[in-house]
Amino acid sequence: MEMTYDFIFYAQHDEKFMQHIRECIISRTDREICTEIHKLHFYGKQQLVIVKPLSKTSIFHEKVIPKIIDYQTLTKMLDGYWDE
DSSP: OOOTTHHHHHHHHOHHHHHHHHHHHHHOSOEEEEOSSEEEEEETTTTEEEEEESOTTSTTGGGOOOEEEEHHHHHHHHTTOTTO
8 A cells, every 4th residue: 555645644643743844834945854654855945845765674665655746735635635
């Protein structure tokens, strides 16, 4: 089962993690957040986040498919608007 977007579900149930993601989006600077499964690279100028597996040796490496998500789409996903 693919786990690329699981960090969004974690954020929806963890207020501190959600706030950390939103701060990265608002800051407009380059930042990185690591979870037990993901590595999220935030690029402020481009307003993009790149989702990758935490490491090549992670047991979840094959389950996290690298994705590029723009901030507008990420915000909608965090707010639960997956259809938009």
